Structure formats: structure tokens, C-alpha cells
Amino acid sequence: MNNPRACWFILFTFVLLIATASYFSLPSEEETSIDSFQHWTGGIGLAPSVSPAWTFFSMTPNIEVFCENELWPIPGLPCYNPNHGALVVELPPFERAAIGE
Amino acid sequence: MTKSTPADHSNPTTPSSPGDKPGPWSRHFNLVCAAIENLTRNVLVYLIASVALITGLTLLLTTVAVSEGLKTQALRAVRSGADIYCTWDYFGRPGPFPRSEIETLSSIEGVTRTIPRIIGRTQVADELAIVVGIPLHALSDEKLQLSGALPVPNPDRPQVLIGYELARHLNLNVGDRLTLQNVSSIVFQVTGITKTTSSLWSAKAIVCDINEAVILFDEPNHVSDICLYTLTGAERRTQEIVQRTHERVKAQTQEQVRNYVTLGMTLREGVFSGFFILALVLAIGSFSVITYHGFAPRRREIALLKAEGWNTTEIIEMIAVENTFVSFLSTALSLILAIIWVRIFRAAMIAPVLIAELPLFPEMDIPAIFTPLCPVLATLFSLVVTMSGSIYTTWRTATAPVAAALQ
Numbered sequence: 001m002n003n004p005r006a007c008w009f010i011l012f013t014f015v016l017l018i019a020t021a022s023y024f025s026l027p028s029e030e031e032t033s034i035d036s037f038q039h040w041t042g043g044i045g046l047a048p049s050v051s052p053a054w055t056f057f058s059m060t061p062n063i064e065v066f067c068e069n070e071l072w073p074i075p076g077l078p079c080y081n082p083n084h085g086a087l088v089v090e091l092p093p094f095e096r097a098a099i100g101e
Numbered sequence: 102m103t104k105s106t107p108a109d110h111s112n113p114t115t116p117s118s119p120g121d122k123p124g125p126w127s128r129h130f131n132l133v134c135a136a137i138e139n140l141t142r143n144v145l146v147y148l149i150a151s152v153a154l155i156t157g158l159t160l161l162l163t164t165v166a167v168s169e170g171l172k173t174q175a176l177r178a179v180r181s182g183a184d185i186y187c188t189w190d191y192f193g194r195p196g197p198f199p200r201s202e203i204e205t206l207s208s209i210e211g212v213t214r215t216i217p218r219i220i221g222r223t224q225v226a227d228e229l230a231i232v233v234g235i236p237l238h239a240l241s242d243e244k245l246q247l248s249g250a251l252p253v254p255n256p257d258r259p260q261v262l263i264g265y266e267l268a269r270h271l272n273l274n275v276g277d278r279l280t281l282q283n284v285s286s287i288v289f290q291v292t293g294i295t296k297t298t299s300s301l302w303s304a305k306a307i308v309c310d311i312n313e314a315v316i317l318f319d320e321p322n323h324v325s326d327i328c329l330y331t332l333t334g335a336e337r338r339t340q341e342i343v344q345r346t347h348e349r350v351k352a353q354t355q356e357q358v359r360n361y362v363t364l365g366m367t368l369r370e371g372v373f374s375g376f377f378i379l380a381l382v383l384a385i386g387s388f389s390v391i392t393y394h395g396f397a398p399r400r401r402e403i404a405l406l407k408a409e410g411w412n413t414t415e416i417i418e419m420i421a422v423e424n425t426f427v428s429f430l431s432t433a434l435s436l437i438l439a440i441i442w443v444r445i446f447r448a449a450m451i452a453p454v455l456i457a458e459l460p461l462f463p464e465m466d467i468p469a470i471f472t473p474l475c476p477v478l479a480t481l482f483s484l485v486v487t488m489s490g491s492i493y494t495t496w497r498t499a500t501a502p503v504a505a506a507l508q
């Protein structure tokens with residue numbers, strides 16, 4: 001292969017792949033280490049929200065085991081909480097999981 | 102745009118010098134060389150075609166990494182929290198726990214520490230913040246990374262610790278005063294602000310002494326829940342005893358909460374599915390149209406290769422090699438972009454879509470873990486996109502009459 005552009009291309013590809021692979025060789029955060037804030041407060045959170053603005057279930061589901069918007073102001077209507085199905089993960093009702101285990 | 106010309110393509114079955122007999126590997130090697138030269142000649146076309154693929158993959162990798170990071174941080178929170186959480190059952194849902202029952206729980210054999218908590222919600226300016234009232238005197242020996250100091254019980258001048266994002270939004274600093282109002286109103290002094298590296302759920306939290314939370318919510322007879330710490334290995338037995346103390350007491354062990362988090366976080370829905378479908382549809386369509394389906398010079402090039410004596414298998418193999426290179430490069434670029442986006446820019450613009458109530462440009466560290474599975478899945482995804490967008494159209498062109506393909 002005499003094409004210099006092709007040689008540069010191969011070099012670029014290898015550098016990019018090595019740079020990407022080297023990221024995974026870096027030491028990762030210890031999964032089991034203690035989180036001092038959580039240790040101090042006894043454990044707050046778990047769900048993908050940093051505020052209980054809509055419901056406590058969106059933030060800390062062991063305090064509110066399902067979305068309170070399902071019962072108020074009119075129980076039985078489709079829940080209008082915009083967080084449902086719109087965040088990075090969707091947690092099931094807490095007690096459903098407890099029954100299911 | 103670089104003008105494509107197949108003139109420099111030699112037939113891969115042709116020996117490089119007279120007398121050489123082409124082996125099976127030299128034929129494949131020649132096809133790989135031809136594919137690389139094609140890539141370098143059509144680099145602009147491939148760059149434009151890969152934009153949708155790289156954008157989709159970057160979104161996808163970011164979402165998967167944040168999802169994994171959130172799961173890991175949630176599991177750390179569970180591990181760092183209490184051994185048993187006790188709530189009081191009201192109408193089939195957790196309700197306030199009577200303070201009169203706390204003594205009963207404390208006296209159970211195997212319980213080493215009992216921490217009652219009041220967890221409530223109150224409006225601070227235009228934010229709804231979570232208020233966590235805990236007995237600060239029992240936790241004074243704990244170490245926590247923060248700016249300022251941990252609050253201490255002080256009835257004359259109540260103190261609070263507040264989350265980084267809330268402090269930033271309200272423009273509060275250590276030493277400032279903050280009025281919280283619910284049923285009652287209390288003026289607190291901010292003694293500490295959590296760090297950007299602190300737990301995600303501390304971002305908008307306000308932590309104060311439980312006695313001040315009692316005054317704030319005017320609820321002297323109840324707490325939100327009770328955290329029990331037990332002797333190692335005594336969790337299950339203690340849970341059974343706790344639930345026998347009163348038919349309304351509900352107790353969840355740390356193991357049950359951990360199982361719940363693991364189950365819940367594995368069921369990825371919502372944004373993840375949306376991004377995945379969007380990325381797949383956009384990427385296949387744009388790749389196909391830009392590189393092969395609607396790119397006339399490429400069609401003519403394939404037709405000329407056929408006229409030169411290449412067979413359909415060789416052309417498809419060359420295109421497959423080209424797309425394999427494109428897939429690896431797209432994956433690597435997407436991964437680097439996703440890492441920069443999350444680690445340096447803290448998922449700016451996308452953070453509130455992934456984690457509710459975060460600002461558009463958060464300063465808190467966004468939990469994200471890029472597992473080695475990420476690039477593997479991304480490469481498979483890229484291969485599906487590039488191959489779907491090219492192999493069929495290449496085969497159609499290669500099997501069509503040369504004259505028709507040249508038009």
C-alpha cells in the first residue's frame with residue numbers, strides 16, 4: 001500500500017482504538033465503598049430524581065412505595081407525573097418487587 | 102467532495118507480479134487494502150454518513166453509562182444505609198411512624214442503633230426540596246466531605262447542611278441564613294454545603310436536626326421512618342421480631358432494598374428505549390442514503406469494478422471490510438464523545454432528561470460507568486447499521502447490468 005493517506009488512516013484508527021481501550025484499563029471506582037452522605041443520613045434516594053417535587057417515589061421509593069399522584073387529586077386516572085417512563089430507568093412499585101422475590 | 106475513481110483498483114485475484122500465484126490470504130489482503138483506499142478517498146462522504154450513527158451511539162452510550170452509574174451509586178447508598186427500614190402501614194401505604202413505638206424497637210435484642218427520621222418536602226424559593234431531619238447528636242462523630250462543617254443541634258440558632266445544587270440555585274454560601282416554611286417557619290444558618298462529588302441524592306437535600314424538623318412540620322408524635330442497625334447476620338431475625346411488635350409495622354431489610362434496586366434498575370425503559378429506536382432508525386436510513394443508495398459515484402464505481410472482472414462476492418467483501426472499519430471508528434469516536442460529555446461537561450443539556458430535577462448544566466458529578474460491554478454492544482450496533490445500509494444496495498448494484506448501473 002503506497003498511498004500515504006491510507007497509512008495515516010490506519011495509524012489514526014489504531015491510535016483511536018488504543019485510546020479507547022486504555023480508558024477501560026484505568027482503575028474504576030470501588031463499587032462496594034461506603035458513601036459518607038448516605039451513611040450519615042441512613043440512606044436517601046435510589047431512584048433517578050434529586051428532588052421529590054412530583055413524588056417521593058421518584059426519589060426515595062422506600063419512603064413512598066408508589067407514585068402518590070396515582071391517588072390524588074382524582075384516583076384512578078392515568079398518572080400525570082411526567083417522570084414516568086421519561087427517565088433513565090423506571091423503578092417498579094416497591095412492594096411489587098418485595099412480593100415478587 | 103473527493104471525486105471517486107476506481108482506476109487505481111487492481112483486480113484482487115490478479116497477482117502483484119508475473120509468476121506469483123495469488124493465495125487465498127493475499128486475495129483478502131488486497132481487498133482490505135482496496136477497502137482502506139476507498140475509505141480514504143471517500144472520507145468526507147463517510148464522515149457525513151456517520152454523523153447520525155455517531156450521534157445516536159453517543160446518546161446511547163451516555164444513557165447506558167448513566168444508568169449503570171446510577172445503579173452502582175444506588176447500591177452503594179443501600180450498603181451505606183441502615184440494616185432495616187421500618188414504616189407504619191396506613192391504608193396499604195407507608196404512613197408516619199408513632200414515636201411511642203420507637204422504644205419498643207430499640208429494646209429488641211440485636212438492635213445496636215435506632216435512628217428516627219423525618220423526611221418531608223418544603224418549598225424554598227421556587228424549588229421543592231427534600232428535608233431530612235435526623236438526630237444530629239447521635240451522628241456527630243461521622244465524617245463527611247463538605248464545604249464548612251456538619252450542623253450540630255443548636256436550639257438557639259438552628260443549623261442545616263444543604264445540597265450543592267440547591268445552594269448554587271439559591272446562591273447560598275456557608276454562614277448564610279435560610280428560612281424554611283411549612284406549618285411553622287424556622288430561620289436556619291447554613292453551616293455546610295455538600296461537595297460536587299457527594300452522593301447524587303444530596304444535590305437538593307436539606308439536612309437538619311430532627312427536633313427542628315418536628316417544629317417545621319409541627320408533628321411531635323410521629324416520624325417518617327425508623328432506621329435500625331443490627332448485629333451482623335441478625336437482620337432477618339430482627340425483621341421478624343420487629344414485624345411482630347405491631348401488625349402495622351412494615352420492615353424492609355437492606356437485602357430486600359438491594360434486590361429491589363437491582364431488579365428495578367435492570368428494567369431499562371423510558372428514555373433508553375426512545376434513544377435506541379431513534380438512533381437505529383436515523384442511522385440506518387442516513388447511512389444507506391448517503392453512502393450507497395443515493396450516492397451515484399459509488400454505484401458507478403461498483404459497476405466499473407464489475408466491468409474490470411471483479412465478482413459480486415469480492416465487491417461485497419470489500420464493502421463489508423469498509424463498513425467494519427467505519428463501525429470500529431464510529432464506536433471509538435462515540436465512546437470518547439460520551440466520556441467527555443459525561444465526565445467533563447457533566448451531561449450538560451441531557452442531565453434533566455436522564456435524572457429528574459437536575460439543572461440543564463449541573464455541577465454535580467453525574468454517576469456514570471462505562472463498562473467494557475458498552476463498546477462491544479456499540480460495535481455490534483454500528484455493524485448492524487452500516488451493513489444494513491450498504492450490503493443490500495451493493496448487492497443490487499453489483500448484480501444489475503453494468504450499463505444500467507453506470508447511468
